[in-house]
Amino acid sequence: xxxxxxxxxxxxxxxxxxxxxxxxxxxxxxxxxxxxxxxxxxxxxxxxxxxxxxxxxxxxxxxxxxxxxxxxxxxxxxxxxxxxxxxxxxxxxxxxxxxxxxxxxxxxxxxxxxxxxxxxxxxxxxxxxxxxxxxxxxxxxxxxxxxxxxxxxxxxxxxxxxxxxxxxxxxxxxxxxxxxxxxxxxxxxxxxxxxxxxxxxxxxxxxxxxxxxxxxxxxxxxxxxxxxxxxxxxxxxxxxxxxxxxxxxxxxxxxxxxxxxxxxxxxxxxxxx
Numbered sequence: 001x002x003x004x005x006x007x008x009x010x011x012x013x014x015x016x017x018x019x020x021x022x023x024x025x026x027x028x029x030x031x032x033x034x035x036x037x038x039x040x041x042x043x044x045x046x047x048x049x050x051x052x053x054x055x056x057x058x059x060x061x062x063x064x065x066x067x068x069x070x071x072x073x074x075x076x077x078x079x080x081x082x083x084x085x086x087x088x089x090x091x092x093x094x095x096x097x098x099x100x101x102x103x104x105x106x107x108x109x110x111x112x113x114x115x116x117x118x119x120x121x122x123x124x125x126x127x128x129x130x131x132x133x134x135x136x137x138x139x140x141x142x143x144x145x146x147x148x149x150x151x152x153x154x155x156x157x158x159x160x161x162x163x164x165x166x167x168x169x170x171x172x173x174x175x176x177x178x179x180x181x182x183x184x185x186x187x188x189x190x191x192x193x194x195x196x197x198x199x200x201x202x203x204x205x206x207x208x209x210x211x212x213x214x215x216x217x218x219x220x221x222x223x224x225x226x227x228x229x230x231x232x233x234x235x236x237x238x239x240x241x242x243x244x245x246x247x248x249x250x251x252x253x254x255x256x257x258x259x260x261x262x263x264x265x266x267x268x269x270x271x272x273x
Contacts, residue, residue: 014041016066017048022059022206023199024052031067034116036075049101049109059206059213061105062198063128064112065121073119073143102127103221108205108213112198114191118173119143126154126184129217132198133176134191139184140173157224158184 014037016027026048028035037045045063052058065071102109102124111128114137122139125131133139141155155164159182167174179185189197205213
């Protein structure tokens with residue numbers, strides 16, 4: 001087992017990163033906020049992915065969340081503060097690269113998902129090369145009910161146009177079992193087995209001949225690229241710019257309403273578990 005030594009490891013405030021048995025583990029570590037992310041956390045996620053890409057000892061990467069959820073999406077309080085401070089353009093510039101952290105990563109990236117994977121958190125999970133979820137996990141983009149449109153092409157590419165329109169436009173949450181049926185996730189495991197099962201899958205891939213999983217990923221991505229996915233992903237950012245420009249004039253009370261609505265819905269759901 002290899003674990004990064006303290007003297008060589010960069011300081012992370014919002015995530016954890018370690019290497020064990022040829023697998024790099026990135027853990028979103030803001031459980032008190034259901035791992036909702038902001039720019040500082042996003043920067044750390046990118047750094048961890050860059051480290052795993054450059055480390056020959058890492059064959060596979062697993063990303064997961066601490067606490068009760070994988071990731072509840074964007075930190076709305078942070079976004080509201082950015083809006084008031086006129087800093088949304090900084091978020092827009094950085095977020096343009098978000099989908100690429102998994103797509104362009106040279107190694108297979110596995111999402112280990114539990115609890116909730118909402119908004120950008122759901123996009124992160126679904127943009128991984130393999131996605132495994134615990135029974136009871138909910139995916140979705142509830143922000144659409146509060147004036148924020150989905151900013152990733154993963155939905156129509158994976159679900160097809162009609163289902164993507166219905167799921168994303170409605171903002172409804174989709175169960176892990178339904179996600180498997182819709183080919184959004186590879187497999188669904190009982191919550192108490194998820195970590196062990198994902199570790200076994202990661203170890204199996206890490207034990208493959210050097211370079212083979214990486215080549216498979218490149219070939220699969222080539223197919224998607226040739227079908228126009230990369231072009232469409234670029235087009236997304238043209239829409240994204242308009243989206244954020246519009247967001248810049250959204251009244252701050254709308255943002256606060258979205259914060260309150262999301263927090264209430266999530267807390268109510270968690271109370272029922």
